Amino acid sequence: MENLIALLVAAPLLGAVVLLCGGRRLDAVGHWIGTALSSASFVIGVVLFTDLLGKNAEHRTLMQHLWTWVPVEGFQADVTFRLDQLSMTFVLLITGVGSLIHLYSVGYMEHDERRRRFFGYLNLFLAAMLILVLADNYLLLYVGWEGVGLASYLLIGFWQHKPSAATAAKKAFLVNRVGDMGLSIAIMLMFTTFGTFAFGPVLSHVGDASEGKLTGIALMLLLAACGKSAQVPLQSWLGDAMEGPTPVSALIHAATMVTAGVYLIVRSGAIFNAAPDAQLVVTVVGAVTLLFGAIVGCAKDDIKKALAGSTMSQIGYMVLAAGLGPIGYVFAIMHLVTHGFFKAGLFLGAGSVMHGMNDEVDMRKYGGLRKYMPVTFITFGLGYLAIIGFPGLSGFFSKDKIIEAAFAKGGTEGWILGGAALLGAAITAFYMTRVMLMTFFGEKRWQPDENGHEPHPHESPRTMTIPMIVLAFGSVFAGGIFGIGDRFLHWLEPITGHEEGNSPVSALTVTLATMVVLVVGVGIAWAQYGRRPVPAVAPRGSLLTRAARRDLLQDDFNHVVLVRGGEHLTRSLVYVDHTLVDGVVNGTAASMGGLSGRLRKLQNGYARSYAVSMFGGAAILVAATLLMRAV
Amino acid sequence: MSATAVHSLWTTAAGAADPIAKIPAPKIEYAQLSPTLIILGAALIGVLVEAFVPRKSRYYAQVFVSAVALCAAFAAVVALAADGYGTTKAHIAAMGAIAVDGPALFLQGVILLSGLVGLFTFAERRLDPEAHGNRVDSFAAQGASVPGSDSEKAAVKAGFTTTEVFPLLLFAVAGMLVFPSANDLLTLFVALEVFSLPLYLLCALARRKRLLSQEAAVKYFLLGAFASAFTLFGIALLYGYSGSMSYATIAQVVDGSITNINPALADTMGNDALLLIGGAMIVMGLLFKVGAVPFHMWTPDVYQGAPTPVTGFMAAATKVAAFGALLRLLYVVLPGLRWDWRPVMWGVAIITMLGGAIVAITQTDIKRLLAYSSIAHAGFILAGVIATTRDGVSSVLFYLGAYSFVTIGAFAVVTLVRDAGGEATHLSKWAGLGRRSPLVAAVFAVFLLSFAGIPLTAGFAGKFAVFKAAAAGGAAPLVVVGVLSSAIAAFFYIRVIVLMFFSEPRPDGPTVAVPSPLTMATIGVAVAATLVLGVAPQYFLDLANQAGVFVR
Numbered sequence A: 001m002e003n004l005i006a007l008l009v010a011a012p013l014l015g016a017v018v019l020l021c022g023g024r025r026l027d028a029v030g031h032w033i034g035t036a037l038s039s040a041s042f043v044i045g046v047v048l049f050t051d052l053l054g055k056n057a058e059h060r061t062l063m064q065h066l067w068t069w070v071p072v073e074g075f076q077a078d079v080t081f082r083l084d085q086l087s088m089t090f091v092l093l094i095t096g097v098g099s100l101i102h103l104y105s106v107g108y109m110e111h112d113e114r115r116r117r118f119f120g121y122l123n124l125f126l127a128a129m130l131i132l133v134l135a136d137n138y139l140l141l142y143v144g145w146e147g148v149g150l151a152s153y154l155l156i157g158f159w160q161h162k163p164s165a166a167t168a169a170k171k172a173f174l175v176n177r178v179g180d181m182g183l184s185i186a187i188m189l190m191f192t193t194f195g196t197f198a199f200g201p202v203l204s205h206v207g208d209a210s211e212g213k214l215t216g217i218a219l220m221l222l223l224a225a226c227g228k229s230a231q232v233p234l235q236s237w238l239g240d241a242m243e244g245p246t247p248v249s250a251l252i253h254a255a256t257m258v259t260a261g262v263y264l265i266v267r268s269g270a271i272f273n274a275a276p277d278a279q280l281v282v283t284v285v286g287a288v289t290l291l292f293g294a295i296v297g298c299a300k301d302d303i304k305k306a307l308a309g310s311t312m313s314q315i316g317y318m319v320l321a322a323g324l325g326p327i328g329y330v331f332a333i334m335h336l337v338t339h340g341f342f343k344a345g346l347f348l349g350a351g352s353v354m355h356g357m358n359d360e361v362d363m364r365k366y367g368g369l370r371k372y373m374p375v376t377f378i379t380f381g382l383g384y385l386a387i388i389g390f391p392g393l394s395g396f397f398s399k400d401k402i403i404e405a406a407f408a409k410g411g412t413e414g415w416i417l418g419g420a421a422l423l424g425a426a427i428t429a430f431y432m433t434r435v436m437l438m439t440f441f442g443e444k445r446w447q448p449d450e451n452g453h454e455p456h457p458h459e460s461p462r463t464m465t466i467p468m469i470v471l472a473f474g475s476v477f478a479g480g481i482f483g484i485g486d487r488f489l490h491w492l493e494p495i496t497g498h499e500e501g502n503s504p505v506s507a508l509t510v511t512l513a514t515m516v517v518l519v520v521g522v523g524i525a526w527a528q529y530g531r532r533p534v535p536a537v538a539p540r541g542s543l544l545t546r547a548a549r550r551d552l553l554q555d556d557f558n559h560v561v562l563v564r565g566g567e568h569l570t571r572s573l574v575y576v577d578h579t580l581v582d583g584v585v586n587g588t589a590a591s592m593g594g595l596s597g598r599l600r601k602l603q604n605g606y607a608r609s610y611a612v613s614m615f616g617g618a619a620i621l622v623a624a625t626l627l628m629r630a631v
Numbered sequence B: 001m002s003a004t005a006v007h008s009l010w011t012t013a014a015g016a017a018d019p020i021a022k023i024p025a026p027k028i029e030y031a032q033l034s035p036t037l038i039i040l041g042a043a044l045i046g047v048l049v050e051a052f053v054p055r056k057s058r059y060y061a062q063v064f065v066s067a068v069a070l071c072a073a074f075a076a077v078v079a080l081a082a083d084g085y086g087t088t089k090a091h092i093a094a095m096g097a098i099a100v101d102g103p104a105l106f107l108q109g110v111i112l113l114s115g116l117v118g119l120f121t122f123a124e125r126r127l128d129p130e131a132h133g134n135r136v137d138s139f140a141a142q143g144a145s146v147p148g149s150d151s152e153k154a155a156v157k158a159g160f161t162t163t164e165v166f167p168l169l170l171f172a173v174a175g176m177l178v179f180p181s182a183n184d185l186l187t188l189f190v191a192l193e194v195f196s197l198p199l200y201l202l203c204a205l206a207r208r209k210r211l212l213s214q215e216a217a218v219k220y221f222l223l224g225a226f227a228s229a230f231t232l233f234g235i236a237l238l239y240g241y242s243g244s245m246s247y248a249t250i251a252q253v254v255d256g257s258i259t260n261i262n263p264a265l266a267d268t269m270g271n272d273a274l275l276l277i278g279g280a281m282i283v284m285g286l287l288f289k290v291g292a293v294p295f296h297m298w299t300p301d302v303y304q305g306a307p308t309p310v311t312g313f314m315a316a317a318t319k320v321a322a323f324g325a326l327l328r329l330l331y332v333v334l335p336g337l338r339w340d341w342r343p344v345m346w347g348v349a350i351i352t353m354l355g356g357a358i359v360a361i362t363q364t365d366i367k368r369l370l371a372y373s374s375i376a377h378a379g380f381i382l383a384g385v386i387a388t389t390r391d392g393v394s395s396v397l398f399y400l401g402a403y404s405f406v407t408i409g410a411f412a413v414v415t416l417v418r419d420a421g422g423e424a425t426h427l428s429k430w431a432g433l434g435r436r437s438p439l440v441a442a443v444f445a446v447f448l449l450s451f452a453g454i455p456l457t458a459g460f461a462g463k464f465a466v467f468k469a470a471a472a473g474g475a476a477p478l479v480v481v482g483v484l485s486s487a488i489a490a491f492f493y494i495r496v497i498v499l500m501f502f503s504e505p506r507p508d509g510p511t512v513a514v515p516s517p518l519t520m521a522t523i524g525v526a527v528a529a530t531l532v533l534g535v536a537p538q539y540f541l542d543l544a545n546q547a548g549v550f551v552r
Helices: A002-021 A030-053 A085-108 A115-134 A138-156 A163-194 A199-204 A211-229 A236-243 A246-255 A257-267 A269-273 A276-299 A303-323 A329-356 A374-388 A394-408 A411-440 A462-496 A507-530 A543-549 A551-600 A607-630 B003-015 B034-052 B055-082 B102-122 B150-158 B165-181 B185-203 B210-242 B247-255 B272-290 B298-305 B308-333 B335-361 B366-386 B390-416 B438-452 B458-472 B476-502 B517-535 B538-546
Strands: A062-072 A075-083 B091-093 B098-100 B417-419
Touching: A002 A030, A002 A062, A002 A075, A002 A115, A030 A085, A030 A115, A062 A138, A075 A085, A075 A115, A075 A138, A085 A115, A085 A246, A085 A257, A085 A329, A085 A462, A115 A138, A115 A246, A115 A257, A138 A163, A138 A211, A138 A236, A138 A246, A138 A257, A163 A199, A163 A211, A163 A236, A199 A269, A211 A257, A211 A269, A211 A276, A211 A303, A236 A246, A236 A303, A236 A551, A246 A257, A246 A303, A246 A329, A257 A269, A257 A303, A257 A329, A269 A276, A269 A303, A276 A303, A276 A411, A276 A543, A276 A551, A303 A329, A303 A394, A303 A411, A329 A374, A329 A394, A329 A462, A374 A394, A374 A411, A374 A462, A374 A507, A394 A411, A394 A462, A394 A507, A411 A507, A543 A551, A551 B335, A551 B476, A607 B210, A607 B272, A607 B335, B034 B055, B034 B102, B034 B165, B055 B102, B055 B165, B098 B102, B098 B165, B102 B165, B102 B308, B102 B390, B102 B517, B102 B538, B165 B185, B165 B308, B185 B210, B185 B272, B185 B308, B210 B247, B210 B272, B210 B298, B247 B308, B247 B335, B272 B308, B272 B335, B272 B366, B298 B308, B298 B366, B308 B335, B308 B366, B308 B390, B335 B366, B335 B476, B366 B390, B366 B458, B366 B476, B390 B417, B390 B438, B390 B458, B390 B517, B390 B538, B438 B458, B438 B476, B438 B517, B458 B476, B458 B517
Parallel strands: none
Antiparallel strands: A062 A075, B091 B098
């Protein structure tokens, strides 16, 4: 059975090669090839899943060794895949949601002449993401990590004729490089500490290393996670990444790739468990990001950017949970999966709306669309209910558990983290209700554009609605399937471990509090956007609103501190280079030249002076030898 | 004095009626000496060819004999090595005179290959236009004629060529084969003279710029004789110290395992002053041959004046042979003395590396530039010699192998760049060569990069091996100096590349001659060796490592 694991990766990789090298003759069928290979990978995943289910919990880890990648003495890197409960969860999420989004893209990208290439990139992404989650060592994981970064770059900038898309792709790439440096440093530290970077040996020998080293490794891993998962302070790229086609935003920048950081932290749980300081930093990053993203999401009028803020915020929840240690690992992954369903559904819904509205993204120009797009409305609405944590839907089960776990951390930290998570839930309810109201309710606010084309909102074709419907089912039921009877907990516990913690408040209290903040958030949003007509031009807004519209000044901060600072640094380095370094170098060169010119005069062409030099040399040689004996 | 008394002076011995002891016939292992014997035999045949073969056919006969002999000798070396004489069966042949061991066979192989590719450049006859309907090579029409005289003109008109260069080359090669394998001081000296004298002659035989060539030869001869005198005196002192010429015996006296005093030498034996002075003087003679500072001053003048094919051969093979002899002397004869000679050699290596590299900066003639470069390289190799470890030996062997190909190749390229006065060796004439003859310039650039020690070339692998051995042998400061002087040296190598590729060609610039397949083969082999030894040096490093043990 374990021989099938490589096929999971091979199928989309084959697709990428065929589609990207196949040339124009595949234009007509390329999208179906891509979808078929993606679905094939999903089917293999399901087969492996049923196989795992048939085994005992302790036998659910399958390994497939393909070849030894770097066979150097003391530096062994294998291409080995590891399929256990954790990676299985990801495989199903990636290939399942991935296949749905392939299908969706068939319709969404119908009029794009580079559709074949788009599917090639999507398949490349799937292959890289599967390598990331299936790798059995950090070095191979790094291959997948960089692979998804590449695919992300290519897909954000897919409409490269738009300067904004090209810039956004570059921005995402650069910010991710910072995180990637963290991962590579972490791997190097691991190698110097443990002499290997395979999961098994590293994670089982954590006890042999000092806490200081482990904290260093953990913080570097966190840096990597921050880059890939758009956590503060490396969050700035995600909003701009929405320049990519909407299916890309749904798959890569909502459901799968951006959650790789959470995977990394949970996978390296043993390291984080042994480094409590690093764990604290993880929780702080998660809490800050979940509020940061939520506040940004409140102020955005661009539907995709509002959802991007929401993604950032929800991943903040997952990182927070992952930082809690064994109390939270399972719930981080559970929220990751449910989020994968409802956020992908929401993005596909947004894409469907844009598809019907001539690619308009400004929600102030929507309004009342529920009548025009009933399927989109219902599926988007179910996703909305799921994300705000409406009782019984997916988000309710997973988010509630994270809030409980945050309180269960105990002490002042527990209160602060739990409070932040609760506040985040309120803001989530607010901004998602805002999106819902501005898009589907109220009066229609769209106008003819400058060419006189008035949008004719219409329901999207079947290839797009079917994935939305399937994902809506996931949004509704996944949480219940996972949460009731702690099924997901029992499934994942052998890998991640689990502790209950000691919550100062009962689970019921937390649930009730969550319900209260939910109602408050929805209520405020309704008061602001449901009762009153939405102005077609955004009002000036408060200071906070204006800051949030500018992503809480993240780009200004980066520009002033990093870009300006970097420019000053390079300028001063150039100055030092020109004056000091060049001065020394040129001075040395000049003095060498001068010396050379002077020494050259010794070579005067007379055999007699050559002989004298030899004689003198021989005398010195003899004298020096004698002297050596004397001393 | 009475008649009987006088008579008894020369009859006493006979009067004692002792039976005269028979002189035992020396035991000579001909098979193990076959590489040297083949080359010497072929050289003698070459002399006979000069005497009996008609002038028109001599060139072909000489080239044929030389090429066959060099190939056969190389095959003999390979056969000996394959038979285990380099490792397990290494021993001392010819009554203690010649060592047959790993370093000897390795270096003999390198010398023979250098001789073979050097022979190709000697035999090249298409670079100059034909004179009076006769093809001409790099050598004077008639060595004995005075430059510019009528007899020279007559010789040129008659189409004479100095085909004696081929036997001279073979004699030199034979001496070089013996030099690194000599196992007693007399053999060492004889070998030194056997390969030096033909080289002095060859240096004087340039076809163009004959006065410069003759001046170089005279300087080389005078200074070489001077150095030989030091060596010979050093040998005498060592004999006085130890009572023996044999390397093994001297080593035993040095380390104290032989203590019985030869009565004839009772006054001098065991006197350490003799040992130290004598050792230093022999070493000085060898340092002269490798061109180490301050015994280097002949190098630029001779490299510049000698016919370029001779320069290439000499620069490569002399260095190989002399370093082989130096290694054997220091590792076999004087290891007990290494605390005395190592610091001194440190100093020599440092000033050689720095001196060669620094003075090369201001050179304007490509042949002189390469001469100073060879001085700097001698310093790098000395760093490996100083390691006094097995790795030191093998790294020096590898370096010598790599260096000799690059050197012959580089000088072969120099022969191609010509103008009306023969080879255009002034650097200013090389400006823009890369635009006119990109292939030749690229090949030369490869050699220069290898000299500079840029990775993926033979020079890098060699330099790395030598410096690694030196650092492991406790000579880290030497490695630092070595790297610094490599940096200085990189300047002038790269400057030539910049000159060739990024300068405007001069309107009166030189032309690049189209050589015969002979020179092409030389350059091709050299480029291939440079790249192979640079990209995949492991096999050859292993080979050198296997050959890294001297027989005692």
